Amino acid sequence: MVPSTLALLLVLIPAILMALSIVREKELGSITNFYVTPVNGIEFLIGKQLPYIAVGLVNFAVMLLMALFVFRVPLKGSFPTLALGALLYVTTTTGYGMLISSFTRTQIAALFGTAILTFVPAMQFSGMLTPVSSLSGPGAIIGHIFPMTYFLEISVGTFTKRLGFGDLRVNLIELAIFIPVLTLMSLAFLRKQEA
């Protein structure tokens, strides 16, 4: 349960903080400041994202230490793989928050939207309780396009199954694919609103 809770919190917290940080600027109007500067959309998004990736990684470090020393769950597999996975994962989940922020206008909508759009897939469809391969219907589709599914295997694999880089290479690549896709989608939505 500890490795999967790690994955759960690393999607909830970064996504909510990221989504709010962008929508906040929209709601309070300070985003207009950016429109008049020569900063373009992608610079704005990535600049916003970087600090939250850092926050997410600190978050990861604290939870890792808690898992090891408070809950005494041994890390049997490769630590570099887990750390690399966490970096990719946090980048992806902040990207997920960014995507949600790009189509919401108010902070309430962004907060509730991120909560509902991450909580339900994370708890139900990402393999935390039931393996994704046994899901059927809409749940199976959501499970396959939700980043936590892929990080959960990395987290559970390195903690309990003694897996290393070789076993989890595919998962790492799959996580990495999310990053450009999410960024480009957010950019597309953001552009539409500027026009």
Added chain:
Amino acid sequence: MRRMVANIFWLGTKELRAFSHDFVLVALVVWAFSFSIVSIARSSLQELHDASIGIADEDQSALSRRISQAFLPPYFKTPRPIATHDIEGLMNTGALTFVIDIPPNFQRDLVGGRQPRLQVYVDATAMMQAGIGAGYIQQIISAELNNFLSRSEVVPRPPVNLDVRIAFNPNVTTAWFTSVMAIINDVTMLAVILAGAAIVREREHGTMDHLLVMPLTPFEIAMSKIWSNALVITVAVGLSLTVVVRGLLGVPIAGSILLFLAGVVIYLFFATAIGIFLGTVARSMPQLGLLYMLVVIPMNMLSGSNTPLESMPPFLRTVMQASPSTHFVSFAQAILYRGAGFDTVWPQFLAVAMIGGLFLGLALLRFRRVTAQAT
């Protein structure tokens, strides 16, 4: 008094207008109470469904083939024949949740009465399935073995015939359970967010000061936010229960929906009070978001809507009695599944109302203090 009621009413309509103007928010609420519920109900979460199983058949006898053929959908996927040396790799990647290893000469040893060993590997990281599935596999294999042996020798009949009758949900369909529990989780989530965000928004925009210079008391401001947000959620729950759960998913509802909605209204007083309380603690929306997760995740996960309260440690069980979400889940199950009337559920209603009232008082107290500081 009349003036106070009128103030609360008109302020509440302002909240409703703000809500209905936010199209994305309205769309998200609709999504939460329709598609989200359907997707949870239709995904066969808690039962053994399409479990992946592999069989390393080193015996290749009639018996070992019969065992492989005994694992049928919808419980299991078609068993995948694998080699012994692949077992570890396939279990590691999570490709297979269960593996059965049938040793060489299994049938011969069985017939010869040498008690051969059959190995079953279970991936315990697939938490829900591991336990249920291991039980199913044991039953299936022993049934096959009994069948096989009964042709060659006389197997003694079991001394007792177990006669199992399942009440309230004869086919143990999990959709009946998960759909309603999903609504309950949504109610808690939405109530806390809407009320909390309504407060934080006013503070961030500075419109709270506008309200305070008007001849209004903090009590009126808080009550207006409670009734308007509670109304939105009650309507959403009513529609979701009748249209989505009963209509679309075909879940039979045993008790009175009106009685349940009355319970929802009582519960909402508590949940929105928590929202207002958090709204007074948080100074910005991101703070509210983080506080929200600290409060709502345990309230939802430990309320008995995901796992039964009885299987939690005694300490946690006692603590969760103080959370109205626990009583909410318990009366919701009583009314909707077992058709309980008011005479059965009134203790839970009372518990929710009392804890809710207490929290509302606390929230108001804090609200008064915070707004007094602001002026």
